[in-house]
Amino acid sequence: MASSAAMTTSHPTHRWRFPETPRLEPGFLADGARRGLSERTLHILAARGHAAPGDLAAFFDPPGATLHDPGLLPDAAAVRARIARALDAAERVLVFGDFDADGLTGLAIMVIALRALGLDTAPYVPDRRAEGHGLSLAAVQRARAEGRTLIVTVDTGTTNVAEIAAAGVAGIDVIVTDHHHVPARLPDAVAVVNPHRPGSLYPDPRLAGTGVAFKVAQLLLADRPGGAAAALALADLATIGTVADVAPMVGENRAIARLGLELLRSAPRPGLAALLAAAKVAPESVDLDTIGYAIAPRLNAGGRVGDAETAAHLLLAATVAEAEPLAAELETANRTRREMTATALAEARTIADRDPAAAAVVIAGDWPVGIIGLVAGRLAEERGRPAVVVSSGVDPWRGSARSAGGFDLAAAFDACADDFERHGGHPQAAGCNLLDGRFDAFRGRFLRLAAEAAPADPRPQLRLDLAVLAGDVDYRLHGDLQALEPTGPGNPRPLVGVAGMTVARARAANGGHAQLTLRKGREVIDGIAFDRGDLVGLLAEGDVIDLVAHLVSRTFGGYETLQLEIVDTAPEGTLERARAAGATVPA
Numbered sequence: 001m002a003s004s005a006a007m008t009t010s011h012p013t014h015r016w017r018f019p020e021t022p023r024l025e026p027g028f029l030a031d032g033a034r035r036g037l038s039e040r041t042l043h044i045l046a047a048r049g050h051a052a053p054g055d056l057a058a059f060f061d062p063p064g065a066t067l068h069d070p071g072l073l074p075d076a077a078a079v080r081a082r083i084a085r086a087l088d089a090a091e092r093v094l095v096f097g098d099f100d101a102d103g104l105t106g107l108a109i110m111v112i113a114l115r116a117l118g119l120d121t122a123p124y125v126p127d128r129r130a131e132g133h134g135l136s137l138a139a140v141q142r143a144r145a146e147g148r149t150l151i152v153t154v155d156t157g158t159t160n161v162a163e164i165a166a167a168g169v170a171g172i173d174v175i176v177t178d179h180h181h182v183p184a185r186l187p188d189a190v191a192v193v194n195p196h197r198p199g200s201l202y203p204d205p206r207l208a209g210t211g212v213a214f215k216v217a218q219l220l221l222a223d224r225p226g227g228a229a230a231a232l233a234l235a236d237l238a239t240i241g242t243v244a245d246v247a248p249m250v251g252e253n254r255a256i257a258r259l260g261l262e263l264l265r266s267a268p269r270p271g272l273a274a275l276l277a278a279a280k281v282a283p284e285s286v287d288l289d290t291i292g293y294a295i296a297p298r299l300n301a302g303g304r305v306g307d308a309e310t311a312a313h314l315l316l317a318a319t320v321a322e323a324e325p326l327a328a329e330l331e332t333a334n335r336t337r338r339e340m341t342a343t344a345l346a347e348a349r350t351i352a353d354r355d356p357a358a359a360a361v362v363i364a365g366d367w368p369v370g371i372i373g374l375v376a377g378r379l380a381e382e383r384g385r386p387a388v389v390v391s392s393g394v395d396p397w398r399g400s401a402r403s404a405g406g407f408d409l410a411a412a413f414d415a416c417a418d419d420f421e422r423h424g425g426h427p428q429a430a431g432c433n434l435l436d437g438r439f440d441a442f443r444g445r446f447l448r449l450a451a452e453a454a455p456a457d458p459r460p461q462l463r464l465d466l467a468v469l470a471g472d473v474d475y476r477l478h479g480d481l482q483a484l485e486p487t488g489p490g491n492p493r494p495l496v497g498v499a500g501m502t503v504a505r506a507r508a509a510n511g512g513h514a515q516l517t518l519r520k521g522r523e524v525i526d527g528i529a530f531d532r533g534d535l536v537g538l539l540a541e542g543d544v545i546d547l548v549a550h551l552v553s554r555t556f557g558g559y560e561t562l563q564l565e566i567v568d569t570a571p572e573g574t575l576e577r578a579r580a581a582g583a584t585v586p587a
């Protein structure tokens with residue numbers, strides 16, 4: 001047993017938590033064994049809520065076989081009928097997509113599907129600054145000017161009562177496809193395809209906007225020769241939008257991602273091939289992380305600092321030659337976006353540092369509206385508390401917020417509604433337009449709400465999937481964890497607690513990281529702790545520690561080797577106490 005006189009002072013910076021693991025039913029274990037899954041993998045799945053009959057099939061069966069019937073979507077019959085009429089009359093169509101990666105990829109899916117049916121279809125992406133979110137009157141005017149008598153929205157439209165009425169007056173029908181919150185009053189559209197509609201029979205409402213578009217493409221292409229396969233070939237686009245929108249990587253989203261990753265790796269469409277080349281990413285190495293840090297930011301960059309239509313044209317490009325200049329344009333926009341974000345973030349940190357004890361970060365500055373959400377996200381992540389970043393360079397002032405620690409932003413913004421012209425969002429992310437002169441009042445109110453909700457122990461929580469002894473860290477464990485891929489939000493990379501590793505060496509690495517050499521018995525294993533340069537001063541050779549890490553396999557000069565991506569460390573014995581407590585580890 002470890003003595004309390006552990007020589008290290010590396011106390012955990014997080015609360016380590018073990019989920020409650022349900023008892024595994026014999027049927028579940030037998031099904032898992034048939035699929036070649038280890039008991040460790042099955043325990044993780046069960047603790048993540050996948051222990052019901054049919055859950056393993058949904059998780060591991062061939063993805064094409066686990067997609068749901070698109071005919072179950074609300075208003076599916078109305079969509080089919082209206083598109084059939086459009087084909088009969090050779091109508092011209094406008095597809096309206098939101099300017100973020102979810103909307104853009106969904107827009108590309110819808111345009112490709114409608115063109116495959118033979119409809120003259122034009123894409124329309126609104127300007128973030130001039131038009132904002134939602135179907136715009138400018139788009140309705142464009143449709144009218146071009147003689148387009150049908151608009152299909154993607155990732156937006158559910159709340160656009162006035163704009164859809166205006167389209168009706170202009171003789172234009174609207175089909176809404178969307179996944180956003182459904183208000184009491186629906187617009188007067190031909191169809192509102194939104195799996196969140198009350199009474200919807202659709203089995204899995206967690207689709208992103210692009211996922212809904214993908215399902216509508218399946219619906220419309222089903223009867224065509226080769227149509228089913230053509231629809232599945234759009235899964236690459238749906239995967240990008242799903243990841244970018246942080247939709248949970250379970251259920252149908254997981255099936256879409258498994259199909260999509262295969263396409264991205266083996267045969268990326270011309271626009272994505274050009275984008276990956278410009279980003280210096282090899283297609284065969286693409287995973288969901290790559291989408292999150294390389295692909296989605298480049299698609300979004302156009303909407304943030306340039307022209308969002310560039311990304312739409314890139315996704316629709318027929319050849320790499322056509323796509324290359326568009327990819328170069330997005331590359332430039334992304335670089336600009338990155339520089340702007342870095343400058344704004346540095347200023348934002350300085351302001352936030354003036355009030356280090358505040359339960360939330362609420363700051364205003366003359367920052368571009370297109371990047372305040374990114375700055376809020378970074379601040380929330382590094383400080384482990386909710387962050388609201390307001391741009392004071394526009395009229396009205398606009399704010400973007402990101403949550404931390406489970407704080408419900410949607411509820412908090414509702415409680416601050418008196419200070420807003422309008423507001424909206426989800427528990428994790430929200431936005432607002434402030435009333436003139438109300439920033440200070442809003443700030444006070446929001447900080448009080450955050451303080452009331454703040455936990456007694458403010459350290460962020462780590463949800464561990466598994467606890468193992470140092471000697472159990474091997475390729476078999478790696479294989480057991482790999483079974484959960486692809487991972488993402490809702491199905492995160494497994495976090496493993498490892499008990500009793502001996503520190504052989506700790507040294508500082510470039511970029512503020514710590515590089516550790518660890519011993520388990522006679523073997524050594526490499527560890528890297530990103531942004532934890534502090535560990536170098538806290539750990540000494542010979543210390544026996546517990547740690548929390550992701551287990552990764554790296555290739556160096558043709559050799560595969562295991563590495564621990566260390567998130568936190570603690571004196572030996574911490575992990576055992578955490579498990580015994582079944583909950584939070586004491587500091």
Ligand SMILES: [Mn+2]
Nearest residue numbers: 102155209245
């Ligand atoms: Mn969306």
